[in-house]
Amino acid sequence: MNTNKIPHVVIIGAGFAGLETARGLAKYPVRITLIDKNNHHLFQPLLYQVAIAGLLPSQIAQPVRTIFRKQKNLAFQMGEVISVDFAEKFVKLKGSVIAYDYLVISAGARTNFFGFDALERHGLQIKDIETAVQTRNHLLSMFEQASHEADEAKRKAMLTFVIVGGGPTGVETAGALSELINHVMRKDFPRLNLSDAQVILLEAGPSLINAYPEELRESTFGLLKKKKVDIRLNTKMADFNGQRVTLEDGTFIETRTLIWTAGAKAAEIIDSLGVEQAGMGRVRVAPSLQLAQFPDAFVIGDAAFVVNGNGQPLPMLSTVAIQQGKAAAKNIRRMVEGKQPLPFHYKDPGLLATVGRNAAVARIFGISFSGFIAWVIWVFLHIYRIIGFRNRIIVMFNWAWDYFFYDNQVRLITKE
Amino acid sequence: MNTNKIPHVVIIGAGFAGLETARGLAKYPVRITLIDKNNHHLFQPLLYQVAIAGLLPSQIAQPVRTIFRKQKNLAFQMGEVISVDFAEKFVKLKGSVIAYDYLVISAGARTNFFGFDALERHGLQIKDIETAVQTRNHLLSMFEQASHEADEAKRKAMLTFVIVGGGPTGVETAGALSELINHVMRKDFPRLNLSDAQVILLEAGPSLINAYPEELRESTFGLLKKKKVDIRLNTKMADFNGQRVTLEDGTFIETRTLIWTAGAKAAEIIDSLGVEQAGMGRVRVAPSLQLAQFPDAFVIGDAAFVVNGNGQPLPMLSTVAIQQGKAAAKNIRRMVEGKQPLPFHYKDPGLLATVGRNAAVARIFGISFSGFIAWVIWVFLHIYRIIGFRNRIIVMFNWAWDYFFYDNQVRLITKE
Numbered sequence: 001m002n003t004n005k006i007p008h009v010v011i012i013g014a015g016f017a018g019l020e021t022a023r024g025l026a027k028y029p030v031r032i033t034l035i036d037k038n039n040h041h042l043f044q045p046l047l048y049q050v051a052i053a054g055l056l057p058s059q060i061a062q063p064v065r066t067i068f069r070k071q072k073n074l075a076f077q078m079g080e081v082i083s084v085d086f087a088e089k090f091v092k093l094k095g096s097v098i099a100y101d102y103l104v105i106s107a108g109a110r111t112n113f114f115g116f117d118a119l120e121r122h123g124l125q126i127k128d129i130e131t132a133v134q135t136r137n138h139l140l141s142m143f144e145q146a147s148h149e150a151d152e153a154k155r156k157a158m159l160t161f162v163i164v165g166g167g168p169t170g171v172e173t174a175g176a177l178s179e180l181i182n183h184v185m186r187k188d189f190p191r192l193n194l195s196d197a198q199v200i201l202l203e204a205g206p207s208l209i210n211a212y213p214e215e216l217r218e219s220t221f222g223l224l225k226k227k228k229v230d231i232r233l234n235t236k237m238a239d240f241n242g243q244r245v246t247l248e249d250g251t252f253i254e255t256r257t258l259i260w261t262a263g264a265k266a267a268e269i270i271d272s273l274g275v276e277q278a279g280m281g282r283v284r285v286a287p288s289l290q291l292a293q294f295p296d297a298f299v300i301g302d303a304a305f306v307v308n309g310n311g312q313p314l315p316m317l318s319t320v321a322i323q324q325g326k327a328a329a330k331n332i333r334r335m336v337e338g339k340q341p342l343p344f345h346y347k348d349p350g351l352l353a354t355v356g357r358n359a360a361v362a363r364i365f366g367i368s369f370s371g372f373i374a375w376v377i378w379v380f381l382h383i384y385r386i387i388g389f390r391n392r393i394i395v396m397f398n399w400a401w402d403y404f405f406y407d408n409q410v411r412l413i414t415k416e
Numbered sequence: 417m418n419t420n421k422i423p424h425v426v427i428i429g430a431g432f433a434g435l436e437t438a439r440g441l442a443k444y445p446v447r448i449t450l451i452d453k454n455n456h457h458l459f460q461p462l463l464y465q466v467a468i469a470g471l472l473p474s475q476i477a478q479p480v481r482t483i484f485r486k487q488k489n490l491a492f493q494m495g496e497v498i499s500v501d502f503a504e505k506f507v508k509l510k511g512s513v514i515a516y517d518y519l520v521i522s523a524g525a526r527t528n529f530f531g532f533d534a535l536e537r538h539g540l541q542i543k544d545i546e547t548a549v550q551t552r553n554h555l556l557s558m559f560e561q562a563s564h565e566a567d568e569a570k571r572k573a574m575l576t577f578v579i580v581g582g583g584p585t586g587v588e589t590a591g592a593l594s595e596l597i598n599h600v601m602r603k604d605f606p607r608l609n610l611s612d613a614q615v616i617l618l619e620a621g622p623s624l625i626n627a628y629p630e631e632l633r634e635s636t637f638g639l640l641k642k643k644k645v646d647i648r649l650n651t652k653m654a655d656f657n658g659q660r661v662t663l664e665d666g667t668f669i670e671t672r673t674l675i676w677t678a679g680a681k682a683a684e685i686i687d688s689l690g691v692e693q694a695g696m697g698r699v700r701v702a703p704s705l706q707l708a709q710f711p712d713a714f715v716i717g718d719a720a721f722v723v724n725g726n727g728q729p730l731p732m733l734s735t736v737a738i739q740q741g742k743a744a745a746k747n748i749r750r751m752v753e754g755k756q757p758l759p760f761h762y763k764d765p766g767l768l769a770t771v772g773r774n775a776a777v778a779r780i781f782g783i784s785f786s787g788f789i790a791w792v793i794w795v796f797l798h799i800y801r802i803i804g805f806r807n808r809i810i811v812m813f814n815w816a817w818d819y820f821f822y823d824n825q826v827r828l829i830t831k832e
Contacts, residue, residue, distance in 0.1 A: 039560060039829045058472050065604035075607065078560040078829070096564060144455060144494040148512060188481035191491065394810065413455045413494070 006031055007336055010091055010100035012081050012269070014041045014064045017106035017301030017321035017328075022074055024329020030336065032074040033098060035091070039063050039078045042128060045318055046382060048169055051126045051135040051259070052176040053184075059395050061129055081107075081269050086294040102296050102332050105283070106325065107270060109302035109316055112263030112280065122242035123260045126169065135259060139177070140413045142257060143185055147192050153254070159197040160255040162245050164237050165262030166203030167211075168353040171220055173259060174201040175356035178227040200230045200253060202237055202245075204262070209361075211315060212351055216361040219370035223355040264316055266303045278305035279313060287343030289328050295341075298331070300324035308346055319349055354378045422447055423752055426507055426516035428497050428685070430457045430480045433522035433717030433737035433744075438490055440745020446752065448490040449514060451507070455479055455494045458544060461734055462798060464585055467542045467551040467675075468592045469600075475811050477545055497523075497685050502710040518712050518748050521699070522741065523686060525718035525732055528679030528696065538658035539676045542585065551675060555593070556829045558673060559601055563608050569670070575613040576671040578661050580653050581678030582619030583627075584769040587636055589675060590617040591772035594643040616646045616669060618653055618661075620678070625777075627731060628767055632777040635786035639771040680732055682719045694721035695729060703759035705744050711757075714747070716740035724762055735765055770794045 007030045011018045014036035022034050040061040049055040068074045079093040090099045111125040124135040139161070146158040163174045178199045186194055201208075201224070207217045208224070208231070224231060236248040237258075245253040266281035275291060278284045282305035283291070289304065291297045301321040306314045314320045323346055331341035352374070354360040360375035362368070369377070383396055423446045427434045430452035438450050456477040465471040484490045495509040506515045527541040540551040555577070562574040579590045594615045602610055617624075617640070623633045624640070624647070640647060652664040653674075661669040682697040691707060694700045698721035699707070705720065707713045717737040722730045730736045739762055747757035770776040770791060778790035785793070799812055 039556065056472060056474050063604065069603055069606075077564055079564075140455065148493055148495075187485055188479065190485075394813070397810070397813075 007101040008033065008099065009102045009104065009332060010098055011035065011104040011106060012091065013106035013108055013267075013301070013303075014038075014076075015044070015106060015108045015301060015321065016318045017108075017325040018104065019067070020322050020325025021104050021106065021298075021300070021329045021332075022068065022071070024326050025332065026071050026073070028073070028333055028336075030073060030102075030332070032071075033077055033100075034064065034068070034074055035077050035079055035081060035093070035098075036064060037078070037080040038128075039065070040129075041067060043382075047128070047132050048126050048173045048176060050129065050132040051124075051139075051173065052180050053136050053140065054176060054180070055395065057129045057133060083272055084297075086273075086275075086291070086297055089296065100296075102335070103298065104328050104332075105270075105273070105297065105299045105303060106301040106321070107267040107303050109264045109280070110267050111260065112265040113260065114263055116239075119240055119258070119260060122240050123164075123258045125260050126173065137413045138257060139180075143189055143192065144413070146196075147189050156196050157243070157254040158256055159194070160200065160253065161198070161257045161259070162200045162202060162240075162253055162255050163259045163261060164202045165260065166201060166205070166208040166231075166233070167261065168209055170201060170203070170259075170261040171208055171224060172354055172356075173261065174199050174229045174231075175224055175227050175354070175359065178229050179356050182228070198230055199228070200232065200255075202235045202247075203231070203233050204236045206234055208233070209353060212353070212361070213363055213368065215368045216351065216353075216363055216370065219361045219368075220353065220355060223359040223361070223370065227356055227359070264302070270303050275299075280305075280316075282313070288331055288341040289324060289344050290331070290341060296335075298328045300328050306344065306346075314346055320346055323347065352378050352381065423517040424449065424515065425518045425520065425748060426514055427451065427520040427522060428507065429522040429524055429683075429717070429719075430454075430492075431460070431522060431524045431717060431737065432734045433524075433741040434520065435483070436738050436741025437520050437522065437714075437716070437745045437748075438484065438487070440742050441748065442487050442489070444489070444749055444752075446489060446518075446748070448487075449493055449516075450480065450484070450490055451493050451495055451497060451509070451514075452480060453494070453496040454544075455481070456545075457483060459798075463544070463548050464542050464589045464592060466545065466548040467540075467555070467589065468596050469552050469556065470592060470596070471811065473545045473549060499688055500713075502689075502691075502707070502713055505712065516712075518751070519714065520744050520748075521686075521689075521713065521715045521719060522717040522737070523683040523719050525680045525696070526683050527676060528681040529676065530679055532655075535656055535674070535676060538656055539580075539674045541676050542589065553829045554673060555596075559605055559608065560829070562612075563605050572612050573659070573670040574672055575610070576616065576669065577614070577673045577675070578616045578618060578656075578669055578671050579675045579677060580618045581676065582617060582621070582624040582647075582649070583677065584625055586617055586619070586675075586677040587624055587640060588770055588772075589677065590615050590645045590647075591640055591643050591770070591775065594645050595772050598644070614646055615644070616648065616671075618651045618663075619647070619649050620652045622650055624649070625769060628769070628777070629779055629784060631784050632767065632769075632779055632786065635777045635784075636769065636771060639775040639777070639786065643772055643775070680718070686715075686719050691715075696721075696732075698729070704747055704757040705740060705760050706747070706757060712751075714744045716744050722760065722762075730762055736762055739763065768794055768797065 009030050009032045011021055011034045040063050043060040046060045050057055064076045081093055083092045090097050111127050113120040125131045142158045146155045149155040163170050181197045208220050238248045239246040240258045276284045283299040284305045285299050286292050289298045289300050302316040308314055327344040334341055351363045360378040361370045362374040362377055425446050425448045427437055427450045456479050459476040462476045466473055480492045497507055497509055499508045506513050527543050529536040541547045558574045562571045565571040579586050597613045624636050654664045655662040656674045692700045699715040700721045701715050702708050705714045705716050718732040724730055743760040750757055767779045776791035776794040778785045778793055
């Protein structure tokens with residue numbers, strides 16, 4: 001390494017983890033190149049709101065260039081990384097090659113369909129803006145089509161919505177979709193008999209949000225049931241062909257809509273790195289978040305397999321990604337100064353999941369909340385964390401409007 | 417016609433003309449079916465703002481169902497009309513047939529590429545949300561690519577933007593694009609030399625906005641020049657292949673971007689109606705806006721060829737469409753009551769075109785304004801006419817923010 005030159009840190013992925021790393025090196029004498037295949041940072045926890053027509057993509061996505069306008073040591077490059085040469089220390093994109101002194105891989109995760117080809121073809125996912133908008137367009141089209149469908153069986157199938165996966169995303173989506181139907185679609189489709197409409201949530205295991213403490217799991221179940229979601233635990237899906245879901249016990253659900261939230265795995269680029277992968281395709285890293293054999297390279301966020309004190313891998317959560325981003329930045333600073341990097345320790349700040357209007361569950365400082373108070377905390381926490389003051393005002397305005405007028409603001413069907 | 421039944425009015429197209437017709441029959445004893453291939457009404461005058469990343473699609477488009485929630489005699493159907501049988505009085509869509517007593521065709525217009533295949537393939541247009549968003553994505557991508565393009569000639573070509581057509585749309589787009597580059601892109605791309613960037617406006621005739629009075633044409637030229645737009649009058653385009661524009665005099669402009677605003681013609685459905693078409697494919701109608709041979713059918717808005725007192729066809733303007741919508745509704749009411757329909761007379765409410773921040777031209781009550789005052793009128797008129805109180809607040813907030821902070825709010829590149 002040329003010691004006259006300031007170190008070049010390359011960060012792949014502008015999600016929570018990548019952003020925190022970049023910020024953590026803001027006033028530090030390094031040069032940063034932040035790469036992402038999109039030009040925006042996505043506030044993923046609210047992506048399901050785009051899918052059920054509650055928020056606009058622009059309210060949860062912000063151009064990376066705008067976020068880092070004031071950070072002089074950072075350059076953004078929009079592009080897709082094809083491969084990494086850890087020995088020669090460069091990153092290859094289509095049409096360019098970028099050499100690094102330190103590399104941070106924060107490429108995130110993608111949906112895991114577990115090899116179910118039919119599912120990937122016919123099912124919907126909520127993984128990025130494109131898929132969230134596709135889901136929204138599909139949901140709204142179902143109502144449009146049902147509104148002039150004379151055949152009762154077909155109409156019911158169009159108004160049946162199946163969500164697979166009882167984790168936080170599945171629960172939030174089911175609750176919000178149920179509210180969309182009962183509060184908003186009811187007004188837009190006055191001649192449509194919405195008692196035909198049904199939201200069904202399938203969970204293979206014995207309980208919803210099974211990573212959460214028991215009292216929160218029970219509250220969630222109750223809150224979701226009150227929103228008229230048909231919750232089927234211990235129910236595994238066998239197949240979906242676009243017209244009908246087949247369950248493992250051989251029974252059917254006639255539906256045109258299946259939203260798959262039941263699996264995630266590391267982003268595609270991770271598979272081509274040639275490094276050791278663990279569960280869900282995530283990269284096994286040292287406690288310091290470095291690659292064992294290439295200490296100048298870090299892997300953080302959803303793409304990293306990091307075990308906590310109990311030997312369990314940390315979950316794919318935004319709070320984990322943010323803390324790891326800060327830790328990677330700190331370790332890079334230490335390495336630049338010739339010090340040893342430190343192991344990462346995750347501090348659990350609590351859990352939070354919403355089930356819909358006035359209904360959420362939270363566990364903070366060891367105390368469990370559910371219902372309205374938890375929901376208020378959820379609302380303000382999300383608004384606070386949305387990047388950009390302007391976006392915060394707009395989201396607050398929109399949510400206040402939706403709340404008081406029982407409305408959802410975006411019900412456009414856009415062409416793909 | 418069954419005199420026991422209330423008359424069924426079918427309206428094809430939920431643009432300005434169709435909407436005004438529907439509204440004009442709101443409390444009248446008719447049944448209305450409003451059809452549109454999209455689920456939303458589009459405020460077209462501001463579509464160019466979506467194309468230059470100044471507004472979001474959702475701020476200028478509103479679901480038709482939401483607009484008509486309170487109108488009990490109206491049902492909306494999302495679908496595309498394939499053909500009309502004027503003799504048997506029914507409208508054919510994919511998968512359904514709708515019989516009518518009165519028909520209003522307000523299907524609008526589309527871009528006319530004048531048979532230039534290469535242009536249609538490589539050029540951009542601003543005709544609906546899909547094409548406006550494509551244009552926006554393309555423009556933003558040009559900056560992203562230029563920001564890491566080492567070859568100077570290629571970079572200049574990426575930063576050269578050609579707009580063809582010196583009418584209001586071309587003028588507004590050129591002015592707004594120039595501001596995007598000089599005020600906003602400058603901040604997002606600090607390392608990019610934007611003195612390389614150029615907006616070129618090509619007009620085949622001897623002046624811009626040639627349908628406007630002379631003093632407004634001159635003001636517009638001056639205001640646009642101040643925004644550093646390279647205006648080339650008496651300049652005709654011969655070809656565009658995606659890399660270079662060839663002008664009729666044989667010279668070239670190296671560019672990757674051509675936005676075509678130089679021609680419009682009636683929507684595709686009009687060609688399949690089997691009725692007499694005049695200039696721009698528009699349907700020749702009687703002074704009452706009825707089809708001469710089928711008096712139960714009206715054609716209004718951009719799709720209609722209506723001559724004014726001077727024997728000139730009325731231009732494709734929203735003010736014309738709105739007045740014709742009201743007139744069609746009035747004539748239908750008269751026919752239901754057994755009276756004669758009345759001829760339509762257009763009342764010119766004035767002209768208005770914007771060139772960008774602080775700069776517009778207007779002619780109201782016979783007086784010409786230009787500059788800041790005209791621009792203020794333009795801003796408030798557009799905000800007032802945007803449908804939906806919530807949207808008005810949001811657009812006002814966004815524009816106020818943009819104005820004071822010299823920013824544009826949506827610079828997302830979305831996948832197609």
